[in-house]
Amino acid sequence: MEKTQETEADNGEVKVETKALNDGSLCGYDSLHSLLKANLKPELFQEVNRVLLGLNCGRAIDNIALPESECAKAVSSEHDFDLKAFCFHADKELLRAPRIVRVGLIQNSIALPTTASFLDQKRAIYQKLKPIIEAAGASGVNILCLQEAWMMPFAFCTREKRWCEFAEPVDGESTQFLQDFALKYNMVIISPILERDINHGETIWNTAVIIGNHGNIIGKHRKNHIPRVGDFNESTYYIEGNTGHPVFETVYGKIAVNICYGRHHPLNWLAFGLNGAEIVFNPSATVGELSEPMWPIEARNAAIANSYFVGSINRVGTETFPNPFTSGDGKPQHADFGHFYGSSHFSAPDASCTPSLSRNRDGLLITDMDLNLCRQLKDKWGFRMTARFTAAFGLN
Numbered sequence: 483m484e485k486t487q488e489t490e491a492d493n494g495e496v497k498v499e500t501k502a503l504n505d506g507s508l509c510g511y512d513s514l515h516s517l518l519k520a521n522l523k524p525e526l527f528q529e530v531n532r533v534l535l536g537l538n539c540g541r542a543i544d545n546i547a548l549p550e551s552e553c554a555k556a557v558s559s560e561h562d563f564d565l566k567a568f569c570f571h572a573d574k575e576l577l578r579a580p581r582i583v584r585v586g587l588i589q590n591s592i593a594l595p596t597t598a599s600f601l602d603q604k605r606a607i608y609q610k611l612k613p614i615i616e617a618a619g620a621s622g623v624n625i626l627c628l629q630e631a632w633m634m635p636f637a638f639c640t641r642e643k644r645w646c647e648f649a650e651p652v653d654g655e656s657t658q659f660l661q662d663f664a665l666k667y668n669m670v671i672i673s674p675i676l677e678r679d680i681n682h683g684e685t686i687w688n689t690a691v692i693i694g695n696h697g698n699i700i701g702k703h704r705k706n707h708i709p710r711v712g713d714f715n716e717s718t719y720y721i722e723g724n725t726g727h728p729v730f731e732t733v734y735g736k737i738a739v740n741i742c743y744g745r746h747h748p749l750n751w752l753a754f755g756l757n758g759a760e761i762v763f764n765p766s767a768t769v770g771e772l773s774e775p776m777w778p779i780e781a782r783n784a785a786i787a788n789s790y791f792v793g794s795i796n797r798v799g800t801e802t803f804p805n806p807f808t809s810g811d812g813k814p815q816h817a818d819f820g821h822f823y824g825s826s827h828f829s830a831p832d833a834s835c836t837p838s839l840s841r842n843r844d845g846l847l848i849t850d851m852d853l854n855l856c857r858q859l860k861d862k863w864g865f866r867m868t869a870r871f872t873a874a875f876g877l878n
């Protein structure tokens with residue numbers, strides 16, 4: 483990572499210096515959005531923003547001030563996490579009331595080095611997340627989604643089986659930890675974990691647990707597509723999920739979860755849409771070198787093509803493991819994946835999207851969305867109506 487700085491010498495000559503940065507920032511800026519904002523004239527930034535982020539109901543995405551989250555702001559300063567809040571509107575309908583839900587995404591780095599005891603690592607992640615979840619709850623978030631395998635380091639690069647110890651049943655410790663918040667704040671929580679299915683041969687899965695707003699377990703979804711790319715050696719630990727493409731009916735709307743690498747599979751997104759999802763969450767763990775140019779495109783395309791909202795979440799930071807490993811590409815062994823670049827954001831069915839959370843800090847993104855927008859876009863573009871699924875898949 484590099485930052486260029488212009489300095490003017492005594493003779494008036496402008497010298498451009500390039501300084502290497504190793505903090506996960508983009509040349510010293512915490513996101514592409516802030517880099518552009520700081521470096522473009524306001525009228526240019528407005529045009530760039532219009533094209534990059536799109537327009538929602540004819541105007542730039544609104545920031546929202548959350549009066550109830552004054553305390554969230556204080557908590558975010560105290561615990562040093564990024565806090566951003568936006569709003570997607572829909573057109574006013576004459577026969578249907580708006581269906582506005584407040585949705586939150588949390589991204590975070592691990593709390594202790596991977597050399598700490600497993601128990602300490604787990605407890606420290608809970609301690610780290612507690613104030614962020616509380617801030618979401620206090621801000622009136624209705625549906626909250628955490629990042630992929632949030633309750634452990636993303637150790638699947640190592641291929642070492644000892645990390646399996648972190649796996650828990652769907653009703654295990656991390657679910658119990660979150661159930662209290664769900665109940666306290668009347669909040670649906672999506673909790674992506676490493677699952678151990680105690681009742682079926684103690685098998686391991688990459689699973690999202692859907693916790694209802696009464697603290698009940700609504701269901702689970704197991705990751706459909708398991709990566710075998712670069713250091714993502716996840717198939718050493720679990721295989722392709724067996725839960726299909728479930729859509730969960732919650733009190734706030736119909737939601738689904740497309741876990742990480744599933745975002746590269748358009749048919750995966752399609753199936754959640756065909757099953758009626760209004761918001762699809764994509765809890766992820768991915769690194770800059772591998773996927774950053776794909777990140778803002780795939781989710782946004784899914785939202786457009788399937789007329790639903792997408793919430794994309796990525797981990798933050800660099801996780802270094804005790805023993806080096808190789809990627810099977812002839813390159814030298816190393817002990818980390820590279821930088822998880824955060825950049826969590828929402829995409830809407832009208833092709834607009836929010837600015838991202840920071841590339842290098844923990845964060846909470848809160849966004850209000852009127853779910854009426856999904857049907858309005860179906861009516862406008864007619865993708866569902868004009869699709870020719872039977873012809874495309876050779877079905878009768």
Ligand SMILES: NC(=O)NCCC(=O)O
Nearest residue numbers: 709714742743767768773
């Ligand atoms: N966790 C995971 O599936 N990562 C794969 C890498 C990617 O899809 O960008």
